[in-house]
Amino acid sequence: MPYRAPIGDYQFLFDHVVDFAQVAATxxxxxxxxxxxxxILTEAAKMCEEVLAPLQRAGDQQGAVLEGGVVRTTxxxxxxxxxxAAGGWIGISAPQEHGGMGLPLALATAVGExxxxxxxxxxxxxxxxQGQIEALDHHAxxxxxxxxxxxxxxxxxxxxxxLTEPQAGSDVGALRTTATSNGxxxxxxxxxxxxxxxxxADFAENVCHLVLARLPDGAPGTKGISLFLVPRNxxxxxxxxxxxxxxxxxxxxxxxxLHGSPTxxxxxxxxxGWLVGAPHKGMAAxxxxxxxxxxxxxxxxxxxxxxxxxxxxxYAQERRQGRTPLGEGAIIDHADVxxxxxxxxxxxxxxxAIALSCxxxxxxxxxxxxxxWAARAAFLTPIAKAYGTxxxxxxxxxxxxxxxxMGFIEETGAAQYLRDVRVTAIYEGTNGIQAMDLVARKMMDxxxxxxxxxxxxxxxxxxxxxxxxxxxxxxxxAAESLREATExxxxxxxNDRFAGAVPFLAAWARVLGAHFHLKAALxxxxxxxxLAEVFITRLLPDYTAHLAHARTGAAGxxxxxxxxxxx
Numbered sequence: 001m002p003y004r005a006p007i008g009d010y011q012f013l014f015d016h017v018v019d020f021a022q023v024a025a026t027x028x029x030x031x032x033x034x035x036x037x038x039x040i041l042t043e044a045a046k047m048c049e050e051v052l053a054p055l056q057r058a059g060d061q062q063g064a065v066l067e068g069g070v071v072r073t074t075x076x077x078x079x080x081x082x083x084x085a086a087g088g089w090i091g092i093s094a095p096q097e098h099g100g101m102g103l104p105l106a107l108a109t110a111v112g113e114x115x116x117x118x119x120x121x122x123x124x125x126x127x128x129x130q131g132q133i134e135a136l137d138h139h140a141x142x143x144x145x146x147x148x149x150x151x152x153x154x155x156x157x158x159x160x161x162x163l164t165e166p167q168a169g170s171d172v173g174a175l176r177t178t179a180t181s182n183g184x185x186x187x188x189x190x191x192x193x194x195x196x197x198x199x200x201a202d203f204a205e206n207v208c209h210l211v212l213a214r215l216p217d218g219a220p221g222t223k224g225i226s227l228f229l230v231p232r233n234x235x236x237x238x239x240x241x242x243x244x245x246x247x248x249x250x251x252x253x254x255x256x257x258l259h260g261s262p263t264x265x266x267x268x269x270x271x272x273g274w275l276v277g278a279p280h281k282g283m284a285a286x287x288x289x290x291x292x293x294x295x296x297x298x299x300x301x302x303x304x305x306x307x308x309x310x311x312x313x314x315y316a317q318e319r320r321q322g323r324t325p326l327g328e329g330a331i332i333d334h335a336d337v338x339x340x341x342x343x344x345x346x347x348x349x350x351x352x353a354i355a356l357s358c359x360x361x362x363x364x365x366x367x368x369x370x371x372x373w374a375a376r377a378a379f380l381t382p383i384a385k386a387y388g389t390x391x392x393x394x395x396x397x398x399x400x401x402x403x404x405x406m407g408f409i410e411e412t413g414a415a416q417y418l419r420d421v422r423v424t425a426i427y428e429g430t431n432g433i434q435a436m437d438l439v440a441r442k443m444m445d446x447x448x449x450x451x452x453x454x455x456x457x458x459x460x461x462x463x464x465x466x467x468x469x470x471x472x473x474x475x476x477x478a479a480e481s482l483r484e485a486t487e488x489x490x491x492x493x494x495n496d497r498f499a500g501a502v503p504f505l506a507a508w509a510r511v512l513g514a515h516f517h518l519k520a521a522l523x524x525x526x527x528x529x530x531l532a533e534v535f536i537t538r539l540l541p542d543y544t545a546h547l548a549h550a551r552t553g554a555a556g557x558x559x560x561x562x563x564x565x566x567x
Contacts, residue, residue, distance in 0.1 A: 002049065002053065003048065003049055003053040003056075003117055003118050003307060003310060004049060004310065005041075005044070005045035005048055005049060005114045005117070005118075006306060007041050007042065007045055009349065009352065010041055010110045010356075011037075011038065011041065012520070012523075012524060012528075013352065013353055013356050013520075014037065014106070014356070015523075016519065016520065016523035016524065017353055017356075017357075017516055017519045017520055017523070018106070018353065018356045018357045018360045018516075019360065020032075020037070020104075020106055020356075020360060022360075022364065023104050023106060023360055023363045023364060023367065024037075024104075026363075026364070026367035026368065027367070028366065028367040029103070029104045029363060029367055031102070031103065032103055032104050032107060036103075037107060040092075040103070040107055040111065041107075041110060041111070043087065044087070044089060044110075044111040044114055044115075045114055047083055047084070047087055047089075048114040048115055048117070048118035049118065051079075051080055051083045052080050052083070052084075052115060052118035052119040052122060052123075053117075053118040053119065054076070055074065055076050055077060055080050055118075055119045055122060055260070056118065056119045056120075056121075056307075056413075056416070057413060057416070058074050058075065058076055058077075058260070059074045059077065059119060059121040059122065059258075059259060059260020059261075060121075060257070060259050060260065060413075060416050060419075060420070061259075062074050062075065062259075062260075063121075063259030063260050063262075064201075064252060064259070064260060064261070064262035065252065066249055066251060066252045066262075069248060069249065070200070070202055071199070071200035071201055071202060071249060071252065071262045071264070072202050073201055073202055073203060073260070073262070074121075074259075074260045077121075077122055077203065077260060078202070078203035080119065080122050081122065081125060081126075081155070081201075081203055082155075082203070084115065084122075084126055084155065085126075085154060085155025085156070086155075088100075088101055089111055089115070089126065090126045090129055090130060090133075090152070090153060090154075090155045091133070091153035091154070091155075092107065092108040092111060093105050093107070093108040093130070094130070094133050094137070094149070094153045095137055095149070098137075098145065098146075098149035098150050098153055099149070099150045099153045099154060100133075100153045104359070104360075104363040105295075105359045105362050105363050105366075106356055106359035106360045106363055108130070108359075109295065109296075109299055109355060109356060109359040110356070112127060112130075112296055112299050112300075112303075113299045113302050113303050113306070113352070113355075114303075115303075116299065116300045116302075116303025116304070117303040117304070117306045117307040117310075118307075119260070120258065120261075120300060120303055120304060120307075120420045120421070121258050121259065121260030121261040121420065122260060122261070123300070123303070124197055124198060124258070124261045124300070125158055125198045125201065125261070126155070126158075127293065127296045127297075127300075128158070128159055128160055128161060128197060128198055128293070129152050129155070129157075129158050129159040130292065130296070131159070131161065131289040131290070131292045131293040131296070132152060132159030132160070132161065132208065132210055132289060133149060133152050133153060133159070134288055134289055134292045135210060135227075135276070135285055135286065135288045135289035135292075136148060136149055136152075136229070136276065137149065138285070138288045139227070139276050139277035139284075139285040139288065140229070140276050140277070141274075141276075144229060144274060144276065147235060147239055148208060148229065151205075151206070151239075152208065156204075156205045156206070157204060157205055157206040157207070157208055157231075157241075158198060158201060158204045158206075158207055158208070159207075159208045159209075159210065160196055160197065160198055160199055160207060160208070160209050160210065161196075161209075161210050161286065161289055161290075161293070162193040162196055162209050162210060162211040162212065162230075162266060163175075163193070163212050163286065164193060164194050164195045164196075165177065165191065165192060165193055165194060166192065166194055172212065172222055172225070172283070175191070175212060175213070175214065175225065176191055176214075177189065177190065177191025177192070177193065177211065177212065177213040177214065177268065178190050178191060178213055178214055178215075178216070179213040179214065179215055179226060179228055179273065179275075180215070180216060181215075182272070185274070186272050186273065186274060187213075187215075187228055187272070187273050187274070187275060188270040188271070188272065188273075189211055189213050189228050189230050189268045189270070189271045189272075189273040190268055190269060190270050190271070191211075191213060191267075191268055192250070192265065192266065192267050192268070193211065193265070193266045193268075194253075194265050194266075195253070195263055195427070196209075196263065196264045196265070196266045197261055197262075197263055197264075197427075198261060198262060198264075199249050199262060199263070199264025199265075199266050200232065200249045200262065200264060201262070205233075205241050206231055206232055206233045206235075206241040207231070207232040208229060208230075208231050208232075209229070209230045209231070209232070209247070209266070210227060210228070210229060210230075210276065210286065210289065211227070211228045211229075211230050211268065211273060212225050212226070212227055212228075212282050212283075212286060213225070213226060213227075213228055213273075213282075214226065215279055215280065218279075218280055219280065222283050223280065223283075224280050225280065225282040225283055226275060226277075226279050226280055226281070226282040227275070227276045227277055227281075227282030227283075227285045227286055228273035228274060228275055228276060228282075229273055229274045229276050230245065230247065230268065230271050230272070230273035230274075231245060232244070232245055232247065233245060234272060245271045245272055246268070246269045246270050246271040246272070247266060247267065247268045247269070247271040248266075248267050248269075249262075249264045249265070249266060250264070250265040250266065250267050251264070251265045252264055252265075253265070255423070256419050256422060256423070257416065257418075257419030257420040257421070257422060257423065258419075258420050258423060290428060290429070291378075291381060293428050294381055294382070294384075294385040294428050294429060294434070295355060295358055295359060295362075295381055295384055295385065297385055297388075297389060297424050297427065297428045298351070298355050298358075298384040298385040298386070298387070298388030298389055298424075299355050299384075299388060300388075300389070300392065300421065300424050301351065301387075301388035301389035301390070301391055301392030301393070301421060301424050301425075302348060302351045302352050302355060302388050302391065302392065303392070303421075304392040304393075304395070304396050304417045304418075304420060304421035304424070305344065305347065305348040305351065305391050305392045305395035305396065305421075306348055306352075307417055308344070308392075308395050308396040308398075308399035308414070308417040308418075309341070309344040309345060309348055309395060309399065311399060311412075311413065311414060311417070312340075312341060312344065312398070312399040312402040312403065312414070313332075313341055315402060315403055315406075315412075315414075316330060316331050316332040316337055316341060316402055317330050317332050318330060319331045319404075321404075322334070331402075337402060339538075340398045340401060340402050341402065342531075342534045342538075343395075343398065343534070343538070343539065344395045344398050344399065345531060345534075346513075346517070346531055346534045346535040346538075346539060347391045347394065347395055347513075347535075347539070348391060348395060349516075349517065349520070349531065349535075350387075350391075350509070350512070350513030350514075350516060350517060350535060351384075351387055351388045351391040351392075351509075351513070353512075353513070353516035353517075353520075354380065354383060354384050354387060354388070354509065354512050354513065354516065355384045355388055357380060357512075357516070358377055358380035358381055358383075358384040361373050361374075361376040361377035361380060362377040365377055372452070375445060375448065375449040375452075376449055376452065376453070378442060378449070379438070379442050379449040379450065379453065380453075382434035382435065382437045382438045382442065382505065383434075383438065383505060383508050383509055383512065385428065385429070385431070385434050386425070386431040386434040386435060386502075386505055386509070387505070387506070387509035387513075388424075389421070389424040389425040389431060390425060390431060390506075390509075392417075392421040392424055392425075393418065393421055393422055393424075393425055396417040396418035396421050397418055399414050399417060399418070400414050400415055400418060431502065431505075432501070432502055434505065435501035435502045435504065435505040436497075436498050436501050438501065438504070438505050438508070439489060439497040439498065439500075439501045439504060439505075440494060440497065440498075443486075443489070443490060446490065447486055447487070447490055450486050451483075453512070454479050454482065454483050454486075456515070457475065457479040457511060457512070457515040458476055458479050458480075460475070460515055460518055460519055460522075461473075461475040461476035461479065461515075461518065462476070463522065464518055464521070464522055467522065468518070468521055468522065468529065468532075470533075471518055471521060471529075471532055471533060471536050471537075472518065474514070474536055474537070474540060474541075475511070475514045475515060475518050475536060475540070478510070478511045478514060478540055478543050479511055479515075481543065481544070481547060482507055482508065482511050482543065482547065485504065485507065485547045485550055485551060488551060489504065489550065489551075492553065495554045496553040496554045496555075498554065499552065499553055499554035499557055500549055500550035500551060500552060500553070501550075503545075503546040503547070503549035503550045504546065504547070504550035506542070506543075506546045507542075507543040507546035507547050507550065510539065510540050510542050510543040510546065511540070511543055513535060513539070513540070514532075514535055514536050514539075514540040517531065517532035517535045517536060518532055518536065520532060521533075
């Protein structure tokens with residue numbers, strides 16, 4: 001089924017739900033007028049529908065391969081990537097002084113979602129470059145910025161991030177990669193990294209790796225880690241890719257999905273690199289890239305959900321089986337199929353709204369410097385990442401179910417959405433780590449960011465009491481219950497918080513999703529109200545079970561031994 005970009009949803013969310021107008025009203029983003037926004041969405045949608053979407057199945061069926069030390073990408077991916085680069089989409093939110101458009105992250109987020117729905121494997125490549133651009137812009141020297149940023153923004157060069165090592169998965173502080181000074185301002189980087197998405201590509205003039213490594217005087221753990229920029233080809237005196245650096249792709253992983261996106265094992269053997277940021281402060285620099293990427297990965301989940309929903313809806317409207325309450329119609333007229341499709345649509349809208357609201361908060365922080373916006377963006381980031389990717393997994397699974405037996409048959413393409421999106425709940429920090437971040441680091445302010453969000457939610461519920469009382473009341477009650485649970489968690493030991501972190505984040509996602517659906521219902525007429533009713537009456541009640549779980553603590557988990565689990 002052809003993909004169609006949901007421009008109407010983006011425009012509606014910008015205009016009525018996430019208050020994009022306040023971003024456009026700032027001096028920094030004054031160019032993001034309604035006309036500009038519509039033009040960007042329309043042009044990006046055209047590219048995604050006509051150029052990228054036809055590559056989706058090709059990437060799955062004929063993935064990247066390693067031949068003679070070179071990563072050969074899926075036929076058609078080079079042309080698709082060139083269309084992304086030529087349109088300026090890699091640099092949509094990048095600084096104008098280096099060739100970017102300088103537009104809001106919220107607009108880049110919508111474009112990224114469209115590209116991911118069209119072809120998730122290929123979209124991952126510019127997403128990584130965008131994260132590297134952000135990190136270099138904030139932390140690199142003026143010389144590195146001048147050389148690398150224009151080429152990354154133009155798409156001539158692509159960027160990667162190298163964190164994980166065979167013995168150090170989520171425990172980044174256990175890395176063994178080393179860097180020693182060459183005495184000329186460069187460093188020799190040695191070590192092996194795994195799970196490096198787009199570690200090489202035959203269509204890239206150069207591949208720029210951001211690599212975490214430890215200097216000889218680096219302390220143990222994360223506090224002693226530094227960040228280095230290590231290009232595949234060393235730039236010559238004119239900035240063109242020159243001699244090959246001392247690094248190589250050892251192998252490509254054989255994966256459940258995302259076959260068109262090469263996931264490399266990288267080996268660095270005294271490779272020449274340049275320090276980014278201060279010595280031993282690599283994690284701070286890398287987190288700039290990771291925070292950008294975490295929102296982007298959450299949006300990848302929304303991308304897969306949208307694609308899976310569109311395909312399932314089309315199938316349900318065509319497939320005829322059995323007698324329905326409406327007669328001899330298609331399976332969409334069966335109550336349970338309606339339930340699945342309504343759930344898919346409602347979850348996708350909620351996850352999209354949370355992601356765009358997070359992006360708007362980041363834009364407002366960048367435009368105003370207001371720390372309250374920074375705290376809001378930081379609080380929403382783990383929720384956007386975890387809920388967005390969980391939504392992608394769950395909606396893609398429902399998409400298979402709507403197809404019935406044909407969903408299990410690869411020819412329909414329904415299963416690809418689930419296989420491709422499953423890793424998004426794992427990479428850029430597993431969803432468990434996102435939840436732990438929410439209850440720990442994001443509550444170091446004593447809950448201030450949480451209280452401000454809860455006030456927003458309750459204000460929306462208050463404004464809806466007259467026109468939509470049957471929807472306003474459950475949202476208000478959910479916000480109050482969430483407030484009480486948040487107050488309770490703030491009194492608990494950290495490991496007790498961690499034991500309930502995942503359901504606590506899930507409760508926040510349910511309440512935020514209901515809040516944004518309620519705002520949509522207030523602004524969007526009967527159709528938006530009917531979708532909001534699905535979410536608020538059928539999905540929001542999950543929060544009660546999530547909060548009960550979140551309050552339980554860790555003792556019962558540790559009372560169950562490994563032997564007990566083994567039976």
